[in-house]
Amino acid sequence: MGMTYVEKILARATGQSKVKVGDVVEPRVDLAMSHENGALVLNQFLEIYQGTGLEAKVWDADKIAIIFDHRIPAESAKTATNQKKVREFVAQQGIRKFHDIRGDEGGICHQILPENGYVLPGKVVVGTDSHTTSHGALGAFSFGIGATEMASVWALGCVLNVEVPATIRVSVKGSFQSCVQAKDLILYLIGRISAQGANFKVLEFGGPAIEKMSTSGRLTVCNMAVEAGATSGIVPADAETIRYLHEEAGVKGDIEIIRADADAIYDQGIEIDASQLAPQIACPHTVDNVRSVAEVAGKEVNQIVIGSCTNGRLDDIKVAALMLAGKKVARNVRMLVFPASARIYRQALKEGYLSTLMEAGAVVMNSGCGPCLGVHQGALADGDVALATTNRNFKGRMGNPAAEVYLCSPATAAASAVTGVITDPRKGE
Amino acid sequence: MSKVVLKLADDVSTDIIYPGRYMATVLPTETPQYAFADMGDFNARIRSRQILPHSVIVAGRNFGCGSSREQAASCLKGPDFTIIARDFARIFLQNSINLGLNTVICPEIEAEEGDELTISATQVINHNSEKSFTIVALPKARQSIIDAGGLIPYTRQRLMQGKK
Secondary structure, three states: OEOOHHHHHHHHHHOOOOOOOOOEEOOEOOEEEEOOOHHHHHHHHHHHHOOOOOOOOOOOHHHEEEEOOOOOOOOOHHHHHHHHHHHHHHHHHOOOEEEOOOOOOOEOHHHHHHHOOOOOOOOEEEEOOHHHHHHHHHOOEEEEOOHHHHHHHHHHOEOOOEEOOEEEEEEEEOOOOOOOOHHHHHHHHHHHHOOOOOOOEEEEEEOHHHHOOOHHHHHHHHHHHHHHOOOEEEOOOOHHHHHHHHHHOOOOOOOOOOOOOOOEOOOEEEEEEHHHOOOEEEOOOOOOOEEEHHHHOOOEOOEEEEOHHHHOOHHHHHHHHHHHOOOOOOOOOEEEEOOOEHHHHHHHHHHOHHHHHHHHOOEEOOOOOHHHHOOOOOOOOOOOEEEEOOOOOOOOOOOOOOOEEEEOOHHHHHHHHHHOEOOOHHHHO | OEEEEEEOOOOOEHHHHOOHHHOOOOOOOOHHHHOOOOOHHHHHHHHOOOOOOOOEEEEOOOEOEOOOOOHHHHHHHOOOOEEEEOOEOHHHHHHHHHHOOEEEEOOOOOOOOOOEEEEOOOEEEEOOOOEEEEOEOOOHHHHHHHHHOOHHHHHHHHHHOOOO
């Protein structure tokens, strides 16, 4: 019996010739990522060494990445102090993949990792963030862990007690209609299989529509795999992956590609025809409460957010700029745009997208997570309705349990910004 | 016996258990004050320490879905809750095991607030309904972390053994 793509990765990372679903393994980690919660990780890390007489030194400083994105610039003295502690730790341990609050190299962790070539196909990536599933877009096995588990990784260089997950194969055929995007595909899938439909499993994406999809779109799809409960999303590396890594991520030299065995065993198969997909929207207060945009069209919105690790890349900002060119954001709407990284911010500036958006009335914010996790930069009033290209709409998510959050694609968000109500982006054509 | 102090539905996210706006608070000694912060009455009971140790929260499926924030487990560990759910989201379950929060997977559990339960290694007995419900054992590998008293002592053991 052959191995799936993920089984192949885990076999290599554990030095075994074969692993199978349910095996408990301790894979070596190729990249361990944290953000501001590195402050909690380092507390736990230091505690591990207490009373051991051993020096608290991370296993490999070059395999640790720390990116500040959740609360930048710091929204409180407490956060600022946490960030300071992490900076000191980074300097002391010699961690070089550190991205502070900067206009040259800062941004959201799930954008910084790919665009700097930190993630390669076939590697094992862990992050203290549930959306670490994103990096499966580059053919890595990448999943979220808690802070104490990361402290253990920093000490040992492997993740303890990982059960080899089963793989659900999602095959997408056909071509997307105009104004229907990667976000609509993943929202549709989550709605179809539910928030727990892929619990403890991997969602592997393939088929002609995925082969044609850019790495940016694949990042969107894998990013939200966790909203169906998946341990990871993954797109087996292909020509597009190699192109992205060489042309956009500065990776030099040959990149090895691994393939699943032809006789690998899959948990189940799901088929989707992209040409049949309409724009999708996740309604309050769960990500799997998905409908077509047309079903909720006309609902008034108060705040529109374009950004986040899901949809803050250059192509997302471009779509919004093209739709808002020469138009105005409705007077009842506050529109906030967060380029996912400083690099994207500068590219969007150069292309003129940001001035187009500002002339329409949008506010361009600094690169970071923005209001997605409900800390700052766009809290909602009681009764407010937000329409966001982010990834979660749980009650209270954007800082106020008395507000509502809808999730959609950049095209739907931009079309709705003009009208001030939830709008099917295909209407504007 | 342990009393059910809160009953929850399916898909309770970590944003409900520990809202994101309190994530700058990281110390396990400080996180319990924000447990279920948006559920005012229950949060007030936790803050005023009206809840006895080993009190039970009964949840449906996919408890702890969403963010990987470990505060969602540490804030429940502080007041020493036992969480019985039909099943758990992966990262939350692992965080709970790592921190020593008592989690019980009980796919058929039926219990209401106020019910008295006895929890053994294999089943939950509800003394009010006089029904019993089978517990799904944790995988052996995870049990070894629990037996060590959590992931910190477990990792410490591994370091001392020089096993990498």
